[in-house]
Every structure is written in C-alpha cells, then in structure tokens.
Amino acid sequence: MNTYDIAIVGAGVFGLSSAIKLAQSGANVVLIEKSKTGRGASGGILGAIMPHMPTRWNDKKSYQLSAHFSLPDWISEVEENTGHNTGYHRTGRVIPVPFDHMVKHSIERAEASLKIWDTENTGYAQQYHPKKYHSSWIRADRCIYGTMSDNLSARIDPRRYCTALTKMCIQLGVKIIDECEFISFKQEKILTRKNGETFNLAAAQLLLTAGYETFSLLKNMFKINIGLGIKGQGLRFRYNDHAQPQLPFILYDDGIYIVPHDDGTVAVGSSSEKNWTEPQTTDEICEELKKKAINLCPWLESRATEIERWGGVRPKCFEREPAIGQIPGYTNIYVSTGGFKISFGICHEIADYVSAMMQGKQNSRLSLPISFELDDHLKKMQ
Numbered sequence: 223m224n225t226y227d228i229a230i231v232g233a234g235v236f237g238l239s240s241a242i243k244l245a246q247s248g249a250n251v252v253l254i255e256k257s258k259t260g261r262g263a264s265g266g267i268l269g270a271i272m273p274h275m276p277t278r279w280n281d282k283k284s285y286q287l288s289a290h291f292s293l294p295d296w297i298s299e300v301e302e303n304t305g306h307n308t309g310y311h312r313t314g315r316v317i318p319v320p321f322d323h324m325v326k327h328s329i330e331r332a333e334a335s336l337k338i339w340d341t342e343n344t345g346y347a348q349q350y351h352p353k354k355y356h357s358s359w360i361r362a363d364r365c366i367y368g369t370m371s372d373n374l375s376a377r378i379d380p381r382r383y384c385t386a387l388t389k390m391c392i393q394l395g396v397k398i399i400d401e402c403e404f405i406s407f408k409q410e411k412i413l414t415r416k417n418g419e420t421f422n423l424a425a426a427q428l429l430l431t432a433g434y435e436t437f438s439l440l441k442n443m444f445k446i447n448i449g450l451g452i453k454g455q456g457l458r459f460r461y462n463d464h465a466q467p468q469l470p471f472i473l474y475d476d477g478i479y480i481v482p483h484d485d486g487t488v489a490v491g492s493s494s495e496k497n498w499t500e501p502q503t504t505d506e507i508c509e510e511l512k513k514k515a516i517n518l519c520p521w522l523e524s525r526a527t528e529i530e531r532w533g534g535v536r537p538k539c540f541e542r543e544p545a546i547g548q549i550p551g552y553t554n555i556y557v558s559t560g561g562f563k564i565s566f567g568i569c570h571e572i573a574d575y576v577s578a579m580m581q582g583k584q585n586s587r588l589s590l591p592i593s594f595e596l597d598d599h600l601k602k603m604q
C-alpha cells in the first residue's frame with residue numbers, strides 16, 4: 223500500500239494550490255480526484271477577480287484585498303516554473319451608473335478607495351466619472367449618470383490556470399490519481415474507488431477540498447452541515463475579426479460580468495441557482511444571460527459569435543465565508559472549501575495558510591479572518 227504524508231481530496235483550485243504549497247514545504251502529497259484535475263467548478267470560463275467595494279470594510283474584504291495584491295507574484299511563480307501562460311491580467315473594471323441614486327454611492331466608494339486601497343502607494347483606485355461614458359462597448363442609456371471604474375480588477379483563464387497548477391504539482395512530485403473517488407478515511411487508511419474497484423492508500427493527514435461535494439462528505443463522515451452548492455451558468459463568445467479593437471476592461475452591470483480574455487474570447491456570467499438537479503447542464507437561464515449581456519454590450523451580437531455554454535456548482539457556506547480548519551475531535555483531518563465566487567483571487571493565500579496549519583506552523587503570510595475558521599462556522603450554526 224502506498225503511504226503519503228498528506229492526502230488531498232479534490233483537484234480544483236483549492237486542492238491544487240494546497241498541494242503545491244504543501245509539497246513546497248517538503249510534504250509527500252497525494253491528490254485524489256474523482257474526475258480529472260480542474261474539471262469541477264474551477265474548470266469554467268469566467269475567471270473574474272474582483273475586489274470588494276471599499277466601503278463597510280471588514281476582515282474578509284481586507285484579506286481578499288491583500289490576496290489580490292500578492293496574486294501577481296504567485297502567478298509569476300507558477301508561470302515561470304511551468305512555462306504556462308494563465309491569461310492573468312489586471313484589466314480593470316467599468317460599471318455603468320444608470321440611476322441618480324447610485325451617484326452618491328459611487329462618489330463614496332471612490333473616496334473610500336483612496337484610503338482603503340492605499341492609492342498613494344499602490345496606485346489602485348476606484349473613480350467616478352460623472353460625464354456620460356462615450357464608448358462603443360456599453361449601451362449609452364445605461365450610463366446616463368456616468369460610470370465607475372477601477373484599475374485593480376483582473377481576469378485569469380480558469381482552465382489555463384488549472385493546467386498550470388497541475389503541471390506545477392507534477393513538477394513538485396505530487397502524486398495525482400485522477401478518475402479515483404475518495405470514499406473514507408480511518409486510522410490513516412484511505413479507501414478509494416477507481417475503475418469500479420476499491421483500493422487503499424495510507425496518509426498521516428487528510429485535507430478535504432472537494433468543492434461543493436465537501437459538504438456531503440462532512441455530513442456523512444462527521445454529521446457537520448455547513449454549506450451547499452450554488453449552480454452557475456455562463457457562456458463564451460469569440461471575436462469575428464481579431465484585427466478589430468477588443469473589449470479593454472471587465473464590464474459589470476446588474477449582476478452580469480462580461481470578461482475579456484487574451485485568446486480572442488469574451489466570457490459572460492453568471493447565474494446563481496439554489497435549486498438544481500444537473501450540475502453541468504445549461505438551459506434557458508443561460509439564454510436569458512445572453513440576452514442581458516447583448517443588451518448591455520450590443521457589439522457581442524454584431525462583432526462576436528457564441529462558442530460555448532457552461533454550467534458548474536460553486537461551494538457556498540451558509541455563513542457565506544470560506545471554511546478552513548481542523549475537524550473538531552480529529553487531529554489529522556482538515557477542510558478547505560467555500561470559495562464561492564472569489565476562489566481565483568484568494569486560493570493561493572488560503573493554500574499558504576492550509577499548508578502552515580497542517581504542518582503545525584504558526585506563520586502563514588496572511589492571518590485568516592476569524593469568520594473563515596471552521597470553528598466559527600460551527601459556532602454560528604449552533
């Protein structure tokens with residue numbers, strides 16, 4: 223029977239990043255994935271990395287902001303080590319201001335960003351532009367009261383990111399077993415199923431990063447119920463003529479993101495569905511999304527062609543924040559899930575914390591907000 227220091231269940235961005243950080247600090251890691259790496263929620267198309275609005279500030283928003291600041295260094299490390307481009311770029315974001323009552327909030331946010339984002343030192347800010355935004359990218363009547371913009375928002379290609387993370391895992395000696403389902407863990411023995419047959423592995427510690435399916439594992443194994451899967455749908459367009467100017471920023475309006483990528487495609491997302499039966503299908507909700515996106519940004523219809531629709535399920539804790547920590551009563555079983563809509567911007571820092579936590583070290587780069595701790599979730603659920 224093969225024996226490892228740490229077994230990780232689930233190879234999405236949470237599991238892959240954690241495997242890298244743990245392997246970098248010397249652990250012998252096995253990553254068990256029931257499908258293929260990066261095919262769960264992490265294998266989508268949108269890849270928007272959005273800072274929270276700089277008002278009503280709290281620890282969670284502060285953690286996410288620090289993670290956004292450290293992300294380019296992490297991406298450089300991954301890209302330099304693997305030679306694989308992830309499509310990461312700080313494009314900035316534009317938000318139309320169609321109503322009078324939004325002006326006051328827009329000005330407050332712009333002012334707050336100067337302090338909270340430390341504009342003087344970082345150069346990042348939100349700005350309110352009261353003049354109508356004369357751009358061919360946005361329908362003019364959505365910008366009656368101008369636009370908001372920021373230069374911190376970024377995008378990444380989720381699939382290329384997962385491919386690069388997988389490659390880095392392999393380089394670091396992480397053993398990846400795909401198409402292999404984790405079933406149970408007892409006294410360091412892991413029962414799995416591959417090709418219809420069960421077999422055992424051994425690991426001193428276990429980390430559950432199985433996305434939304436972590437919640438059913440927690441329920442079945444420990445009678446802990448802390449979250450659910452929220453389905454999302456999105457679609458992708460490709461420019462008809464690559465020589466034409468391309469959408470230069472992320473566009474957000476009324477729940478819809480339009481995200482330009484560097485491969486001549488533009489992604490649109492996403493729905494949020496609590497009630498679903500099929501995790502990966504798309505339906506009329508996606509059609510509605512398309513209509514709304516074209517209404518906001520008419521050139522999607524005139525200068526681009528739809529090439530893909532995609533559905534996936536995000537892990538969302540009842541308390542909204544990610545849940546990270548040791549399972550009470552078990553010294554060697556840990557969980558890290560619940561990235562919901564912000565996973566791509568924070569998973570590298572969460573992984574850094576998980577690695578320190580599992581190896582008994584105090585000092586991860588960022589301290590975890592209390593609201594991210596599994597214990598805090600469990601207390602609030604009582």
Ligand SMILES: Cc1cc2nc3c(=O)[nH]c(=O)nc-3n(C[C@H](O)[C@H](O)[C@H](O)COP(=O)(O)OP(=O)(O)OC[C@H]3O[C@@H](n4cnc5c(N)ncnc54)[C@H](O)[C@@H]3O)c2cc1C
Binds near residue numbers: 254265270271403
């Ligand atoms: C439509 C949509 C748009 C999104 N847009 C964005 C965005 O713009 N920006 C952003 O930051 N986030 C976005 N998200 C959210 C983001 O994709 C998720 O939060 C993130 O991918 C979750 O990563 P994860 O590693 O926790 O889970 P996953 O990527 O789902 O990985 C979990 C893995 O565990 C495996 N697994 C499950 N059970 C087992 C088992 N028993 N044995 C072995 N393996 C198992 C699964 O097969 C899966 O591969 C979006 C999500 C959706 C659905």
